[in-house]
Amino acid sequence: MKVDLPYTDAKPQGAPDFYFAINVSFRFIEERFGNDGLIRYREQMGHEYFRPVQNIWTKGGLPAVAGYWHAFFDAEPGSEVDVQECDSQVVVSVTRCPAIGHLREHDREIVAEFCQHCHYVSQSIGRDAGISTTVFGGNGSCKQIFSYDKDSEKQQISDIRECI
Amino acid sequence: MIGRYHFCGHYEWTFSWIESNGGRGLLKTYWEEAIGEDSQRHARSLIIPQGLDGMKRYWQHTLEEEAAGYALTSDEKCLRIDIKTCPSKGFLLKNGLQQHSDSCDDCMGWIGPMMKASGYVVDHQHNHQGRSWREFRKKHDGNGSSDPEELVTDKDVRLKPGWESGPIDSFKRATDADDKS
Numbered sequence: 001m002k003v004d005l006p007y008t009d010a011k012p013q014g015a016p017d018f019y020f021a022i023n024v025s026f027r028f029i030e031e032r033f034g035n036d037g038l039i040r041y042r043e044q045m046g047h048e049y050f051r052p053v054q055n056i057w058t059k060g061g062l063p064a065v066a067g068y069w070h071a072f073f074d075a076e077p078g079s080e081v082d083v084q085e086c087d088s089q090v091v092v093s094v095t096r097c098p099a100i101g102h103l104r105e106h107d108r109e110i111v112a113e114f115c116q117h118c119h120y121v122s123q124s125i126g127r128d129a130g131i132s133t134t135v136f137g138g139n140g141s142c143k144q145i146f147s148y149d150k151d152s153e154k155q156q157i158s159d160i161r162e163c164i
Numbered sequence: 165m166i167g168r169y170h171f172c173g174h175y176e177w178t179f180s181w182i183e184s185n186g187g188r189g190l191l192k193t194y195w196e197e198a199i200g201e202d203s204q205r206h207a208r209s210l211i212i213p214q215g216l217d218g219m220k221r222y223w224q225h226t227l228e229e230e231a232a233g234y235a236l237t238s239d240e241k242c243l244r245i246d247i248k249t250c251p252s253k254g255f256l257l258k259n260g261l262q263q264h265s266d267s268c269d270d271c272m273g274w275i276g277p278m279m280k281a282s283g284y285v286v287d288h289q290h291n292h293q294g295r296s297w298r299e300f301r302k303k304h305d306g307n308g309s310s311d312p313e314e315l316v317t318d319k320d321v322r323l324k325p326g327w328e329s330g331p332i333d334s335f336k337r338a339t340d341a342d343d344k345s
Contacts, residue, residue: 007170007259011231011251014168018175020203022166025178028198032186041181045166049177049263075169099165106206118165 001060003067005075006052013077019099026111035113042117046124058129065131065146066090078102089147100140100163110163118144119155139163172255179270180263192341195273204274212282219243219300235319242301246321250294257294268292268333273341280339287337289322293330297321303337 030038047054056064066085069092073081078098084091103110115138122133122144132152134145138161145152166174183191201208207226210218216238223245227234233249256267268290279286285303290296297320321327333344 005170007173007255007261009169009172009251009255010249010258014171015226015229016168017203017206017226017229018168018171021171021175021199022168024198024202025175025194027202028194029182032190037185041178044181045174045177049174072165072167072169076165076167097165099167121166 001063001067003056003060003064003071005068005071006056013075016078016098016102019102020106020108022099023103023108023111023114026114026117030111030113038113039116039120042120043124046121047127050121050125053125054128057126057131061129062088062090062131062146062148065126088151089145092144092146094142094144097140097142104140112162112164114163115139115142115160116157118142119157119160122146123155135160137161170255172252173259173261175252175270176256176261176267177263179267183264192273195270195341196277199270200274200278204278208278208281211278215282215284215302216243216300235321237319241305242299244297244299246297246319248295248321248324250290250296253290253292253294266292266333268296269341271296271298272335272338272343276339276341276343285337285339286335288335289332291327291330291332293326295321295324295327 026038029041033041053068056068060067062085066083069081069083069090073079073083076098078096078101079094080096082093084093100110100114115135119133119135126133126146130149131146132149134153134155136143136159179191182194207222210222212218214221220236220238220243223236227236227245230251232247232251235246237244237246253268256262272286272288276286279300283303284300286298286300288296288298335344338344
């Protein structure tokens, strides 16, 4: 299912140095508000800023989830990602995360909990659609599984590797 | 994942989150410390030791990378940048996004303190519609902002149609997001 990104830009790709700002924003918020605050920030972003994505997932279900991730990673150069869809789940296999890759290339200290945002933001996006996100791995490569709540495993945060 | 393609949107949303959870002061600290000193440390490492030459190198690279419509002009005392299509504000306007009361404060919020640390001040105006100009000069060189056509001619964004299409914020020899009039 083809999905158009809900927010579009005049240029095909964003500047890679924006990953620097994403990383430091996590650090700043965690230092001021603690890990609970960082989780709250990520969940609220998923629920508020990503509301158009919620609508896409709610209307289109798992085919729309797969289509969204295809479109998303097409606009994130430096990624090596495979998106597979079957009846009960969508599996996004990230062999090279563009954000972690760019931060590493530039010797930036990566927030240890960086990769947890992929769970908290997507879990919040999928809440109204009844779609859960479970992340395994991290620190540059991971597997993200999107499935209806009844079919999903509960996320164990310890299954998401810290960035080192 | 939150990505770089739509960064300008969730970055602006973040301003609102920080301000609503920690106040205006914390948002200014975020711009100064997290963005100016941490995220943009590559800018800092050019600008503080190299002054105007470092600014030219940084902004030429950045504005090209962000595909901004811009003109960069300089003499021995001043660097001037005219932007007719701000990529950040352009993204927000194109997508109808506005969480924070004035996302344009971000620029002066991180650039201003960096200029202060470098001994420079900023003369700047933006119209909240993606058009702006700014001049960087040493704090003690005695010059004020140039009038239209003084430093640049046809590149001055104030002379382009649409300059007065939105409310204009003005900064004179400033280094702080709240120095505006």
